[in-house]
Amino acid sequence: MILEGKNLRKTYGFDDNKVDAIKNLSIDIEEGTFVAIVGRSGSGKSTLLHVLGGLVEPNAGEVFLEGQSLYNMNDDTLTRLRRRRMGFVFQFFNLISTQNVLENIVLPIHLDNEQVDNDYIEEVIQLLGLEDKKYAFIHELSGGQQQRVAIARALASKPAIIFADEPTGNLDAKSSQEVVDLLKIAQRKYHETVIMVTHDELIASIADRIITIEDGQIVQDTRKVVK
């Protein structure tokens, strides 16, 4: 298993305002799979993704990425691990507006003082159809193009796993399909593992495995039959 969550619990607030967002939930993700996490608004999808991605510490339970326990390491080590082994794609793109497309894509590598693999980055840029936009600034791009930059940035460090939180939530139907198709192409080409939160069933249907969350728990876990 590339990622394992064991007996996870995440509670927000106190007393009367207490919300159990994740309730004793366990999950195993096999390497190379594209997993969609679906469920109603407020069911705990984003919380689960953030807990699995090392962004929100659970109140109980453990998360293992490639066998390493995320919340048993210090913050610096976790930050470094996140940059090197995880890629993140969010609903609102989270790109840096003062930098151009190429600079945004290689940012995680620079932050890590790592060498950029220019041939690989060039390949990713082509794969995502951004070759004409390399030196454009973020505000010059459409939403769909911005999300493609975010995917390229997520792929830049050749991560073990990509976490996508409603990556199509801010896009029209056509761009949504394009973005999710590109995530799928990237998964296949680079043998990436992808975990994507979405409330859109059509978007989820691209996944190899669909996990339904209700009230902080897994209520359905469906794998596509491989032909």
Ligand SMILES: Nc1ncnc2c1ncn2[C@@H]1O[C@H](COP(=O)(O)OP(=O)(O)OP(=O)(O)O)[C@@H](O)[C@H]1O
């Ligand atoms: N930072 C927070 N502080 C307090 N409560 C929170 C916080 N984040 C989430 N919650 C609560 O935890 C529960 C699960 O929220 P979460 O965002 O994980 O659900 P979701 O399924 O991703 O919802 P959506 O599809 O609307 O994004 C909700 O009741 C929400 O109000």
